[in-house]
Amino acid sequence: MIEINPVNDTAMKCTLCYDRMQNGLTPACAQACPTASIQFGAIDELRERARARVEQLQSQGESRARIYGEADIVGGLNSFYLLVDEPEVYGLPSNPKLPSRNVPTGGALSAVGAAAMGVLGLVGLRKRRMDGFAAEARQARITRGADGTATLDTADTDEEVDRA
């Protein structure tokens, strides 16, 4: 159960009374519930109990009785509910999805974004390099001798180029 703490405006989540469980006690709400609507125990035993209760309610004419949290809900919940109406009436999603199902899509989008950034970075580096070459070429002067030998005169050195 997740709630917003009205005092400090932060999300609060049920800890399943971790401190009580560490001391061999049942969660406080299960122990205090006067109608035993909240039950705690071994999951298989609780499922058996819930299914028996659904059968009992349906045999009494409550055809909408169902367990929310069986295998049809994200593979089965370890905390499930006996409902007698649509899940939305209780503030529960009718077709919940595990957040982890979004991870492959998000991961793929991140990889594509990273690849695009990498390509842009390479293009930027190449452009800077080509701009550098162009600037050097503008400053250089090639003179060609009578034998066809070309001499490259740059601002720093005179070097002979082996191109005819």
Ligand code: SF4
């Ligand atoms: S009392 Fe119940 S709802 Fe509150 S923390 Fe314990 S188990 Fe969770």
